Amino acid sequence: MTLSQGGQLLPSEEAATPLYVGHHDTQRDETSPSVLLAQAQEAGYDLVTLPVTNGGFQSHVLSVIEQYVTSLTRAPEAKGVPLPLLAPLAPDHTNLSPGEGTSSLVAFASPWIDVGSPDPLIAHISRQVLNLEVAYAAFCGISNIAIRGPLNHASISQYGRAVLELLGVSPYLQIHLLLPVSGELEQDISDEHTHLAELVRPQYVKGTEMDEDDPNEYNSWDVWNTIRSMCNYNSKLSIALELPRQLPPLSLQSRWFSEPVRMLSLPRTSFIRNGKGYPVLSNALQQYLSRFLRLRFAPLLLLSNVAHLSTAGDGAASQSRIMNPTPAEAATQPAGQEDRTLHLQYMRHLQQTQPLRSPIERFGQGYQDYMQSPLQPLTDNLESITYEVFEKDPIKYEWYERAIALALKDLDARFGNQRAVIVAVVGAGRGPLVTRVLQASQKTGVAVDCWAVEKNPNAYVLLQKRNRSDPLWNNQVNLAKSDMRSWSGPPGLAGRTNTVDILVSELLGSFGDNELSPECLDGVQHVLHPVHGISIPQSYSAHLTPIATPKLHADLLSRSSLDVTSDKWELPYVVMLHQYDYLAVSPETAEEQHGPDVQEAWSFAHPAPATLLVQAQKRAGGMIDAGGGVGGDGTNEHNSRSCQLRFKCDNRGFCHGLAGYFETVLYHSSSTGQKVELSTNPVTMAEKSKDMISWFPIFFPFRTPLYVPDGAELEVSMWRQTDDRKVWYEWMAEVHEEANGKRRGLGMSELHTSRKNGCLM
């Protein structure tokens, strides 16, 4: 097991679910790191925690403060006495030294300081303690340090500013803010660490309560949100999240899941005892933990105060090796001596019994939250490996075959079994849909005259090879090397061209129309029979929902822009969304499911009405029609779309962008009523095309995260824009709120446009 320098875990190749478990003891003090490491490793832990400074240092700090306060009392001109300064750490103030084991050590800053204190003396001393400890830990080669979240909610900005300073200390040090899921840290039950304010100026303690804010489950998240915003989503700042026995609602669980949690702390009190008296986690906690363990880089896990590591000094005390057991624990403790590593053994058991991953999780391994630019298959020629990835899908081509079979039967009935059905696969690639057409023909017994049209000269080589070598193809597939828009159709009798009965295409992108399926299918429609011609897909729609995704926002922030004219915020990304949270939960899904409110933006149907294409063609020439009323450019205007959607957001949060999906009806048989659909929409995917892996969602980012208060409404405006050469998207959002029957604005994003990164037609 190793930790990378950035503090991220390198997943080991053999273990399905890597899990690094550390031992944390808030009373640890005088032990040397090497002894500690040996003990931890012997007990089976991967990591062990260590405070940077010891009790001697705390006493020293207190004496400095005491001297200062005394000098104030003595000196009449109190204002002239400067605030006290701390000297660098003395050798006996810390047990830490640089050494080989530092990668298995997680350092802890002193929990008794209060950096955001309203008392200038306490804040000044606390900042110095924190700076000394973090700098020394970094010097010693520690790569992970945990610091306690702010005690005082009124001065988050002072606390946040101090954290920002720490981030500059070392490029290799990951700083973990120890935060509760909500409310207060459970660790405070171990009251051995009195806070500086209580030690020095009891009169201030009262003022440090959260007396100002709405006591709300999201308060701890609010604190995090403010601090990380001040630190501009710095990747060196993450969360050590303390998991309580009783988890908050799913919505808040999801919120934390979307944040950079790099450490999970499980205090002893978060365990329950099973029937046999062994410590276990509740089902809810197990599930939440599993969710984190499926992350590409799972958080470190700290077992806090579960048992002392040391075996030294055991004897009389050995009867009770778990620390300060509650009466319930004492009562349910297994007879005789409890094994000190029961909690750890249980975690290892959980690790080995993690649920299997779904096909898309397995397929997407490594792609989680990795942003790619959408394909431009119309202007670029794809490589074979890209086709190969597409062809792996276990669902998509099966569904295409079902749709083709339905259409063949419908047309065969219409033709009275009199002739073969002419099917053209346009954009055939390496031919997977051609195979499906031939299989559907075999299975239904409907004869086909099959065409494959492909513009990519490289893929066309493969199509020809396959026509010769594939026994199913058997040289019966008619191949045409052409952009589908300029294909003249299958040759018929006497030099005339036949029309096609079924056009089969797979041109859909993550947002449905974003790879120009509408434009391509309009362009090939001239070969389709004007009355009974069928397009597979028949229709498709784009869907979206607002999301919080700090991970993607941070990723974009850290990227340099594509080039001088392009802007990384002004284009959508294809991404397997993983560590994110839905801001709008569907009123139709039950609260405990936390299902998103995904709404339809717009849709397209094929074939397009003939009158529409006639008008479009006239516009391409820029001529005025004799009948008046037609002229100018705008030949593709009929494929422009816009929508205005309103999303109710129950819980406050920052909206970092819009997640986009699509649904498509491949074929809907009007005779049988059967319908074959594909969907990446998380609401309908399981029902319509479970386990389909071909498409990841699309993500439309906002440059500036948009704050949405509890219960406010996010109004999303989106456009599919087009001129005669390009297609692009524009998106923006406004925040509104109903209060006392009045609707009022609370903010808006800028208007984003991908015009400069648009898809060329």
Place this chain on the structure above:
Amino acid sequence: MTLSQGGQLLPSEEAATPLYVGHHDTQRDETSPSVLLAQAQEAGYDLVTLPVTNGGFQSHVLSVIEQYVTSLTRAPEAKGVPLPLLAPLAPDHTNLSPGEGTSSLVAFASPWIDVGSPDPLIAHISRQVLNLEVAYAAFCGISNIAIRGPLNHASISQYGRAVLELLGVSPYLQIHLLLPVSGELEQDISDEHTHLAELVRPQYVKGTEMDEDDPNEYNSWDVWNTIRSMCNYNSKLSIALELPRQLPPLSLQSRWFSEPVRMLSLPRTSFIRNGKGYPVLSNALQQYLSRFLRLRFAPLLLLSNVAHLSTAGDGAASQSRIMNPTPAEAATQPAGQEDRTLHLQYMRHLQQTQPLRSPIERFGQGYQDYMQSPLQPLTDNLESITYEVFEKDPIKYEWYERAIALALKDLDARFGNQRAVIVAVVGAGRGPLVTRVLQASQKTGVAVDCWAVEKNPNAYVLLQKRNRSDPLWNNQVNLAKSDMRSWSGPPGLAGRTNTVDILVSELLGSFGDNELSPECLDGVQHVLHPVHGISIPQSYSAHLTPIATPKLHADLLSRSSLDVTSDKWELPYVVMLHQYDYLAVSPETAEEQHGPDVQEAWSFAHPAPATLLVQAQKRAGGMIDAGGGVGGDGTNEHNSRSCQLRFKCDNRGFCHGLAGYFETVLYHSSSTGQKVELSTNPVTMAEKSKDMISWFPIFFPFRTPLYVPDGAELEVSMWRQTDDRKVWYEWMAEVHEEANGKRRGLGMSELHTSRKNGCLM
């Protein structure tokens, strides 16, 4: 009179208050532009308005719609009929042609369209009309076109998107959105223009009411705010603001004043009749107009529907040349025939009787809203012209002399008239303060031993010349060429140095300490007498208030960043704020004054406590004190500051940044209680140092404007940060709101820092 291509007026040099008055007639239709221009010029107008298209075009558009609706009724498959297209303008659809007079023409787009209509047909046709008209006007060389603000508040985003498209039409066309101050446009009283929706689909008319939003005085501003945000503060988009007879509260007047109003429309109904029956403006309107006329580029003024221009066809109708007089107007109309140009004559009268400008307005002419980087006098050597500008101030040096005189008298009394007072002017520049010291000495009769210390070798040449030539100086001033921080002080007896009794300096910047006065004065304090030594100034404080300033925001948006490492949003600017609005109004100032809530950020006092400087010096060496507790760097930490200020904002708006000011106590005589102060704080300036011109305010920008709803609170956190080499500022703001006794967050800015642009020590 000419209009520049950007649509801005070039101020004529002779006229104190340039005012360009145009004639607008909403019923104008069939006149040719050249006739119109001749008539307008004859009547004394500078400008005249013209609709781009005429009634013939409107009829044509209606017939296109009619045809479409008919075809829909006939065609069974209604979905297949594409929305109708408009052909380019026909010759008889417009009276406009390219020509020489276009710079004096203001074009008007058709007011009967509804670009944001929820009806797709009306929206589609309206967009085409607007695009045709704007493109044709641009083609003809028109540089100003007015378009009516949106009819429909529910679809502002569609309207805004259409406007954004127009901004791309021509680089020379200024687009003015015609908007009311609040509520509805007065022009609608002339009901000759029925809206498209009413003409075509009466069922939609009801839906276009503002039925959703809170009916509020700020609604019209909201509309503007949304549209210009969508258009990203594009400088080609501005406002044609219609001024009603009854103005809204000062707060809303100020808000509009802060926006890019490039045209003011005064409808006939906004005039009142004076005792003699002549049309005049109310006092409130006159004052508001004056405010606009003091802008660097005053808006164009349109008199709307006040009288027909044409004299043709007069005769029977000539009895009533003002248009459709109300009964009151008819009754008060002067006997006989009213002069058609009474309104214009009145405007010319107003123009000639504009109030005089204040000294700072005259001095700052040309500097209004012009952002400069703050001076770095410590690292750069100033040029003579910069000193000259500083020395022009009518107040500052007078006040310095008063302060010096008071201090001289106090010290003289302390010394019992026994010896000359040693005064050192540190950073003497070209010597203005030296002169004041000598004058104060003459006037008080207190003898001085005067020193002038200057590091700038160029200014030092002038000091030496002046010592020889100026009769007051008379070679009695002791000159020292030195950075004040390394000056060893006046030589005393037996090779020892004397201490200085009074240190006089003028090191304050727009934010008080931003030009490193604290660091400089700390650095020279070693020459000051430790017991009775006086620093002039004795203390100073920084003050700030949040402001809305779309003009500066737009200016920054349009700038390229300073260089790769610097960021234009990460530094403060010195700027003579003019077109801006205070977001927080002081609870202490009366509502009708709309006075800002300016709060103190922090302060400095000199001389600093000796113990502080001792500690600071020890830290510079990074050594540990034998007594423990002192060490490390941070020699200037005692000059770091921070504040957290809360500003209540009554009226919603975007906060674009913080305006900063300073106040200073030059000298406060403890014996007489007399106090000499300077202030640029708008709340106290008039009382403390009226007409002082030396300092413009400072402006700390926010990259992303922060929305503040009605009644919300802006919490500003600010820091003066320092390391051992630099001083810089950091600033951020959070929005909070009290509702139902709970305080909740509504948004926050990023944390801005000028670290990379900090002042070198």
